[in-house]
Amino acid sequence: MSAIPESSPPEFACPGNYVASQPSSLRCAKCGRPLDVKDARYTPTGYVCPYYVKARVATFYNAGFVHYLVVGALCFVLGLLIGVLMRLVVVPIPFFSLWITLILAPLLGGGVAELIRRVMRAMGDVRGQHTWLVSAVLLSIGGLLVMVPELSLVLLLARPPSFSLLIALGGVLLAAIALAARLREFSR
Ligand SMILES: [Zn+2]
Known part of the structure:
Protein backbone atom coordinates (compact mmCIF):
# COMPACT_ATOMS: atom_id res chain seq x y z
CA MET A 1 0.00 0.00 0.00
CA TYR A 61 -23.06 5.27 -16.33
CA ASN A 62 -25.23 8.05 -17.67
CA ALA A 63 -28.39 6.19 -18.66
CA GLY A 64 -31.61 7.60 -17.26
CA PHE A 65 -35.15 6.31 -16.91
CA VAL A 66 -36.10 7.20 -20.50
CA HIS A 67 -33.13 5.29 -21.91
CA TYR A 68 -34.06 2.22 -19.91
CA LEU A 69 -37.66 2.65 -21.03
CA VAL A 70 -36.65 2.68 -24.71
CA VAL A 71 -34.36 -0.33 -24.29
CA GLY A 72 -36.95 -2.18 -22.21
CA ALA A 73 -39.79 -1.55 -24.67
CA LEU A 74 -37.62 -2.59 -27.60
CA CYS A 75 -36.56 -5.80 -25.87
CA PHE A 76 -40.14 -6.57 -24.90
CA VAL A 77 -41.33 -6.31 -28.53
CA LEU A 78 -38.34 -8.30 -29.79
CA GLY A 79 -39.04 -10.85 -27.06
CA LEU A 80 -42.60 -11.24 -28.39
CA LEU A 81 -41.22 -11.81 -31.89
CA ILE A 82 -38.63 -14.30 -30.66
CA GLY A 83 -41.35 -16.10 -28.69
CA VAL A 84 -43.50 -16.40 -31.83
CA LEU A 85 -40.50 -17.51 -33.87
CA MET A 86 -39.62 -20.15 -31.31
CA ARG A 87 -43.15 -21.52 -31.49
CA LEU A 88 -42.94 -21.63 -35.30
CA VAL A 89 -39.52 -23.24 -35.43
CA VAL A 90 -40.51 -26.01 -33.13
CA VAL A 91 -42.89 -27.93 -35.25
CA PRO A 92 -42.89 -31.36 -36.72
CA ILE A 93 -39.54 -33.00 -35.91
CA PRO A 94 -38.53 -32.56 -32.25
CA PHE A 95 -34.91 -33.60 -32.87
CA PHE A 96 -34.36 -30.90 -35.48
CA SER A 97 -36.28 -28.24 -33.64
CA LEU A 98 -34.06 -28.83 -30.62
CA TRP A 99 -30.92 -28.28 -32.65
CA ILE A 100 -32.32 -25.33 -34.58
CA THR A 101 -33.27 -23.72 -31.27
CA LEU A 102 -29.87 -24.36 -29.72
CA ILE A 103 -28.21 -22.61 -32.66
CA LEU A 104 -30.81 -19.96 -33.37
CA ALA A 105 -31.60 -18.69 -29.85
CA PRO A 106 -28.06 -17.47 -28.95
CA LEU A 107 -27.77 -15.85 -32.38
CA LEU A 108 -31.03 -13.98 -31.85
CA GLY A 109 -29.94 -12.90 -28.38
CA GLY A 110 -26.62 -11.67 -29.78
CA GLY A 111 -28.41 -9.81 -32.56
CA VAL A 112 -30.65 -8.04 -30.06
CA ALA A 113 -27.57 -7.10 -28.01
CA GLU A 114 -25.94 -5.55 -31.08
CA LEU A 115 -29.13 -3.61 -31.82
CA ILE A 116 -29.38 -2.36 -28.22
CA ARG A 117 -25.76 -1.25 -28.36
CA ARG A 118 -26.47 0.77 -31.51
CA VAL A 119 -29.61 2.28 -30.04
CA MET A 120 -27.68 3.29 -26.92
CA ARG A 121 -25.03 4.89 -29.11
CA ALA A 122 -27.66 6.67 -31.20
CA MET A 123 -29.25 8.12 -28.05
CA GLY A 124 -25.96 9.91 -27.34
CA ASP A 125 -23.42 7.28 -26.32
CA VAL A 126 -25.49 6.23 -23.35
CA ARG A 127 -24.03 3.69 -20.93
CA GLY A 128 -26.28 1.94 -18.46
CA GLN A 129 -25.13 -0.14 -15.55
CA HIS A 130 -28.30 -2.23 -15.68
CA THR A 131 -28.90 -2.33 -19.44
CA TRP A 132 -28.05 -6.02 -19.62
CA LEU A 133 -30.49 -6.87 -16.85
CA VAL A 134 -33.38 -4.71 -18.10
CA SER A 135 -32.90 -6.06 -21.62
CA ALA A 136 -32.78 -9.72 -20.62
CA VAL A 137 -35.74 -9.51 -18.25
CA LEU A 138 -37.98 -7.66 -20.73
CA LEU A 139 -37.00 -9.98 -23.57
CA SER A 140 -37.91 -12.98 -21.39
CA ILE A 141 -41.25 -11.44 -20.40
CA GLY A 142 -42.11 -10.72 -24.04
CA GLY A 143 -41.11 -14.21 -25.15
CA LEU A 144 -42.88 -16.01 -22.33
CA LEU A 145 -46.04 -13.95 -22.84
CA VAL A 146 -46.51 -15.66 -26.20
CA MET A 147 -46.68 -18.98 -24.40
CA VAL A 148 -49.04 -17.94 -21.62
CA PRO A 149 -52.10 -19.67 -23.16
CA GLU A 150 -50.27 -22.96 -23.44
CA LEU A 151 -48.58 -22.58 -20.08
CA SER A 152 -51.85 -21.88 -18.31
CA LEU A 153 -53.39 -24.98 -19.87
CA VAL A 154 -50.44 -26.99 -18.59
CA LEU A 155 -50.82 -25.53 -15.12
CA LEU A 156 -54.62 -25.50 -14.88
CA LEU A 157 -55.22 -28.95 -16.30
CA ALA A 158 -52.05 -30.39 -14.79
CA ARG A 159 -51.07 -31.63 -18.21
CA PRO A 160 -47.50 -32.50 -19.00
CA PRO A 161 -46.04 -29.73 -21.18
CA SER A 162 -45.43 -30.68 -24.80
CA PHE A 163 -41.86 -31.16 -25.95
CA SER A 164 -42.21 -28.28 -28.40
CA LEU A 165 -43.36 -25.95 -25.61
CA LEU A 166 -40.37 -26.88 -23.49
CA ILE A 167 -38.02 -26.23 -26.40
CA ALA A 168 -39.62 -22.86 -27.08
CA LEU A 169 -39.35 -21.87 -23.40
CA GLY A 170 -35.73 -22.95 -23.36
CA GLY A 171 -35.11 -21.01 -26.57
CA VAL A 172 -36.45 -17.76 -25.14
CA LEU A 173 -34.37 -18.16 -21.97
CA LEU A 174 -31.29 -19.04 -24.01
CA ALA A 175 -31.76 -15.90 -26.13
CA ALA A 176 -32.13 -13.80 -22.97
CA ILE A 177 -28.97 -15.29 -21.45
CA ALA A 178 -27.02 -14.64 -24.66
CA LEU A 179 -28.34 -11.07 -24.72
CA ALA A 180 -27.30 -10.43 -21.11
CA ALA A 181 -23.87 -11.97 -21.66
CA ARG A 182 -23.18 -9.93 -24.78
CA LEU A 183 -24.30 -6.66 -23.20
CA ARG A 184 -22.14 -7.27 -20.15
CA GLU A 185 -19.22 -7.90 -22.44
CA PHE A 186 -19.80 -4.58 -24.24
CA SER A 187 -20.08 -2.57 -21.04
CA ARG A 188 -16.53 -3.42 -20.00
ZN1 LIG B 1 -11.21 10.45 -1.84
Missing part, protein backbone atom coordinates in the same frame (compact mmCIF):
# COMPACT_ATOMS: atom_id res chain seq x y z
CA SER A 2 1.51 3.29 -1.01
CA ALA A 3 0.50 6.36 0.94
CA ILE A 4 0.65 9.76 -0.67
CA PRO A 5 2.76 12.26 1.34
CA GLU A 6 0.66 14.77 3.20
CA SER A 7 2.24 17.66 1.31
CA SER A 8 1.00 16.56 -2.13
CA PRO A 9 -2.09 18.54 -3.14
CA PRO A 10 -5.33 16.63 -3.76
CA GLU A 11 -6.04 16.19 -7.47
CA PHE A 12 -9.74 15.59 -7.02
CA ALA A 13 -12.29 16.56 -4.43
CA CYS A 14 -14.15 13.34 -3.74
CA PRO A 15 -17.84 13.94 -3.11
CA GLY A 16 -19.33 13.02 0.23
CA ASN A 17 -17.58 13.60 3.49
CA TYR A 18 -15.52 10.55 4.17
CA VAL A 19 -13.89 10.53 7.59
CA ALA A 20 -11.68 7.69 8.76
CA SER A 21 -12.86 6.19 12.04
CA GLN A 22 -9.30 6.07 13.42
CA PRO A 23 -5.96 7.70 12.62
CA SER A 24 -4.51 6.16 9.49
CA SER A 25 -1.41 6.65 7.38
CA LEU A 26 -3.23 5.38 4.31
CA ARG A 27 -4.63 8.18 2.18
CA CYS A 28 -7.09 8.43 -0.69
CA ALA A 29 -5.02 8.83 -3.87
CA LYS A 30 -7.56 11.35 -5.17
CA CYS A 31 -8.61 13.63 -2.33
CA GLY A 32 -5.79 12.88 0.11
CA ARG A 33 -8.08 12.24 3.07
CA PRO A 34 -6.90 9.65 5.62
CA LEU A 35 -8.44 6.31 4.80
CA ASP A 36 -9.37 3.30 6.94
CA VAL A 37 -7.93 0.12 5.48
CA LYS A 38 -11.38 -1.47 5.60
CA ASP A 39 -12.87 1.37 3.50
CA ALA A 40 -10.06 1.62 0.96
CA ARG A 41 -10.97 0.66 -2.60
CA TYR A 42 -8.16 -0.47 -4.81
CA THR A 43 -7.92 1.12 -8.26
CA PRO A 44 -5.11 1.07 -10.85
CA THR A 45 -4.05 4.52 -9.62
CA GLY A 46 -3.92 3.54 -5.94
CA TYR A 47 -6.25 3.29 -2.95
CA VAL A 48 -9.21 5.65 -2.93
CA CYS A 49 -12.07 6.43 -0.59
CA PRO A 50 -15.50 4.81 -1.19
CA TYR A 51 -17.04 8.09 -2.38
CA TYR A 52 -14.60 8.34 -5.25
CA VAL A 53 -15.70 4.97 -6.61
CA LYS A 54 -19.37 5.95 -6.29
CA ALA A 55 -18.75 9.22 -8.10
CA ARG A 56 -16.91 7.48 -10.90
CA VAL A 57 -19.65 4.89 -11.33
CA ALA A 58 -22.25 7.67 -11.38
CA THR A 59 -20.45 9.66 -14.07
CA PHE A 60 -19.53 6.64 -16.18
Whole structure:
Protein backbone atom coordinates (compact mmCIF):
# COMPACT_ATOMS: atom_id res chain seq x y z
CA MET A 1 0.00 0.00 0.00
CA SER A 2 1.51 3.29 -1.01
CA ALA A 3 0.50 6.36 0.94
CA ILE A 4 0.65 9.76 -0.67
CA PRO A 5 2.76 12.26 1.34
CA GLU A 6 0.66 14.77 3.20
CA SER A 7 2.24 17.66 1.31
CA SER A 8 1.00 16.56 -2.13
CA PRO A 9 -2.09 18.54 -3.14
CA PRO A 10 -5.33 16.63 -3.76
CA GLU A 11 -6.04 16.19 -7.47
CA PHE A 12 -9.74 15.59 -7.02
CA ALA A 13 -12.29 16.56 -4.43
CA CYS A 14 -14.15 13.34 -3.74
CA PRO A 15 -17.84 13.94 -3.11
CA GLY A 16 -19.33 13.02 0.23
CA ASN A 17 -17.58 13.60 3.49
CA TYR A 18 -15.52 10.55 4.17
CA VAL A 19 -13.89 10.53 7.59
CA ALA A 20 -11.68 7.69 8.76
CA SER A 21 -12.86 6.19 12.04
CA GLN A 22 -9.30 6.07 13.42
CA PRO A 23 -5.96 7.70 12.62
CA SER A 24 -4.51 6.16 9.49
CA SER A 25 -1.41 6.65 7.38
CA LEU A 26 -3.23 5.38 4.31
CA ARG A 27 -4.63 8.18 2.18
CA CYS A 28 -7.09 8.43 -0.69
CA ALA A 29 -5.02 8.83 -3.87
CA LYS A 30 -7.56 11.35 -5.17
CA CYS A 31 -8.61 13.63 -2.33
CA GLY A 32 -5.79 12.88 0.11
CA ARG A 33 -8.08 12.24 3.07
CA PRO A 34 -6.90 9.65 5.62
CA LEU A 35 -8.44 6.31 4.80
CA ASP A 36 -9.37 3.30 6.94
CA VAL A 37 -7.93 0.12 5.48
CA LYS A 38 -11.38 -1.47 5.60
CA ASP A 39 -12.87 1.37 3.50
CA ALA A 40 -10.06 1.62 0.96
CA ARG A 41 -10.97 0.66 -2.60
CA TYR A 42 -8.16 -0.47 -4.81
CA THR A 43 -7.92 1.12 -8.26
CA PRO A 44 -5.11 1.07 -10.85
CA THR A 45 -4.05 4.52 -9.62
CA GLY A 46 -3.92 3.54 -5.94
CA TYR A 47 -6.25 3.29 -2.95
CA VAL A 48 -9.21 5.65 -2.93
CA CYS A 49 -12.07 6.43 -0.59
CA PRO A 50 -15.50 4.81 -1.19
CA TYR A 51 -17.04 8.09 -2.38
CA TYR A 52 -14.60 8.34 -5.25
CA VAL A 53 -15.70 4.97 -6.61
CA LYS A 54 -19.37 5.95 -6.29
CA ALA A 55 -18.75 9.22 -8.10
CA ARG A 56 -16.91 7.48 -10.90
CA VAL A 57 -19.65 4.89 -11.33
CA ALA A 58 -22.25 7.67 -11.38
CA THR A 59 -20.45 9.66 -14.07
CA PHE A 60 -19.53 6.64 -16.18
CA TYR A 61 -23.06 5.27 -16.33
CA ASN A 62 -25.23 8.05 -17.67
CA ALA A 63 -28.39 6.19 -18.66
CA GLY A 64 -31.61 7.60 -17.26
CA PHE A 65 -35.15 6.31 -16.91
CA VAL A 66 -36.10 7.20 -20.50
CA HIS A 67 -33.13 5.29 -21.91
CA TYR A 68 -34.06 2.22 -19.91
CA LEU A 69 -37.66 2.65 -21.03
CA VAL A 70 -36.65 2.68 -24.71
CA VAL A 71 -34.36 -0.33 -24.29
CA GLY A 72 -36.95 -2.18 -22.21
CA ALA A 73 -39.79 -1.55 -24.67
CA LEU A 74 -37.62 -2.59 -27.60
CA CYS A 75 -36.56 -5.80 -25.87
CA PHE A 76 -40.14 -6.57 -24.90
CA VAL A 77 -41.33 -6.31 -28.53
CA LEU A 78 -38.34 -8.30 -29.79
CA GLY A 79 -39.04 -10.85 -27.06
CA LEU A 80 -42.60 -11.24 -28.39
CA LEU A 81 -41.22 -11.81 -31.89
CA ILE A 82 -38.63 -14.30 -30.66
CA GLY A 83 -41.35 -16.10 -28.69
CA VAL A 84 -43.50 -16.40 -31.83
CA LEU A 85 -40.50 -17.51 -33.87
CA MET A 86 -39.62 -20.15 -31.31
CA ARG A 87 -43.15 -21.52 -31.49
CA LEU A 88 -42.94 -21.63 -35.30
CA VAL A 89 -39.52 -23.24 -35.43
CA VAL A 90 -40.51 -26.01 -33.13
CA VAL A 91 -42.89 -27.93 -35.25
CA PRO A 92 -42.89 -31.36 -36.72
CA ILE A 93 -39.54 -33.00 -35.91
CA PRO A 94 -38.53 -32.56 -32.25
CA PHE A 95 -34.91 -33.60 -32.87
CA PHE A 96 -34.36 -30.90 -35.48
CA SER A 97 -36.28 -28.24 -33.64
CA LEU A 98 -34.06 -28.83 -30.62
CA TRP A 99 -30.92 -28.28 -32.65
CA ILE A 100 -32.32 -25.33 -34.58
CA THR A 101 -33.27 -23.72 -31.27
CA LEU A 102 -29.87 -24.36 -29.72
CA ILE A 103 -28.21 -22.61 -32.66
CA LEU A 104 -30.81 -19.96 -33.37
CA ALA A 105 -31.60 -18.69 -29.85
CA PRO A 106 -28.06 -17.47 -28.95
CA LEU A 107 -27.77 -15.85 -32.38
CA LEU A 108 -31.03 -13.98 -31.85
CA GLY A 109 -29.94 -12.90 -28.38
CA GLY A 110 -26.62 -11.67 -29.78
CA GLY A 111 -28.41 -9.81 -32.56
CA VAL A 112 -30.65 -8.04 -30.06
CA ALA A 113 -27.57 -7.10 -28.01
CA GLU A 114 -25.94 -5.55 -31.08
CA LEU A 115 -29.13 -3.61 -31.82
CA ILE A 116 -29.38 -2.36 -28.22
CA ARG A 117 -25.76 -1.25 -28.36
CA ARG A 118 -26.47 0.77 -31.51
CA VAL A 119 -29.61 2.28 -30.04
CA MET A 120 -27.68 3.29 -26.92
CA ARG A 121 -25.03 4.89 -29.11
CA ALA A 122 -27.66 6.67 -31.20
CA MET A 123 -29.25 8.12 -28.05
CA GLY A 124 -25.96 9.91 -27.34
CA ASP A 125 -23.42 7.28 -26.32
CA VAL A 126 -25.49 6.23 -23.35
CA ARG A 127 -24.03 3.69 -20.93
CA GLY A 128 -26.28 1.94 -18.46
CA GLN A 129 -25.13 -0.14 -15.55
CA HIS A 130 -28.30 -2.23 -15.68
CA THR A 131 -28.90 -2.33 -19.44
CA TRP A 132 -28.05 -6.02 -19.62
CA LEU A 133 -30.49 -6.87 -16.85
CA VAL A 134 -33.38 -4.71 -18.10
CA SER A 135 -32.90 -6.06 -21.62
CA ALA A 136 -32.78 -9.72 -20.62
CA VAL A 137 -35.74 -9.51 -18.25
CA LEU A 138 -37.98 -7.66 -20.73
CA LEU A 139 -37.00 -9.98 -23.57
CA SER A 140 -37.91 -12.98 -21.39
CA ILE A 141 -41.25 -11.44 -20.40
CA GLY A 142 -42.11 -10.72 -24.04
CA GLY A 143 -41.11 -14.21 -25.15
CA LEU A 144 -42.88 -16.01 -22.33
CA LEU A 145 -46.04 -13.95 -22.84
CA VAL A 146 -46.51 -15.66 -26.20
CA MET A 147 -46.68 -18.98 -24.40
CA VAL A 148 -49.04 -17.94 -21.62
CA PRO A 149 -52.10 -19.67 -23.16
CA GLU A 150 -50.27 -22.96 -23.44
CA LEU A 151 -48.58 -22.58 -20.08
CA SER A 152 -51.85 -21.88 -18.31
CA LEU A 153 -53.39 -24.98 -19.87
CA VAL A 154 -50.44 -26.99 -18.59
CA LEU A 155 -50.82 -25.53 -15.12
CA LEU A 156 -54.62 -25.50 -14.88
CA LEU A 157 -55.22 -28.95 -16.30
CA ALA A 158 -52.05 -30.39 -14.79
CA ARG A 159 -51.07 -31.63 -18.21
CA PRO A 160 -47.50 -32.50 -19.00
CA PRO A 161 -46.04 -29.73 -21.18
CA SER A 162 -45.43 -30.68 -24.80
CA PHE A 163 -41.86 -31.16 -25.95
CA SER A 164 -42.21 -28.28 -28.40
CA LEU A 165 -43.36 -25.95 -25.61
CA LEU A 166 -40.37 -26.88 -23.49
CA ILE A 167 -38.02 -26.23 -26.40
CA ALA A 168 -39.62 -22.86 -27.08
CA LEU A 169 -39.35 -21.87 -23.40
CA GLY A 170 -35.73 -22.95 -23.36
CA GLY A 171 -35.11 -21.01 -26.57
CA VAL A 172 -36.45 -17.76 -25.14
CA LEU A 173 -34.37 -18.16 -21.97
CA LEU A 174 -31.29 -19.04 -24.01
CA ALA A 175 -31.76 -15.90 -26.13
CA ALA A 176 -32.13 -13.80 -22.97
CA ILE A 177 -28.97 -15.29 -21.45
CA ALA A 178 -27.02 -14.64 -24.66
CA LEU A 179 -28.34 -11.07 -24.72
CA ALA A 180 -27.30 -10.43 -21.11
CA ALA A 181 -23.87 -11.97 -21.66
CA ARG A 182 -23.18 -9.93 -24.78
CA LEU A 183 -24.30 -6.66 -23.20
CA ARG A 184 -22.14 -7.27 -20.15
CA GLU A 185 -19.22 -7.90 -22.44
CA PHE A 186 -19.80 -4.58 -24.24
CA SER A 187 -20.08 -2.57 -21.04
CA ARG A 188 -16.53 -3.42 -20.00
ZN1 LIG B 1 -11.21 10.45 -1.84
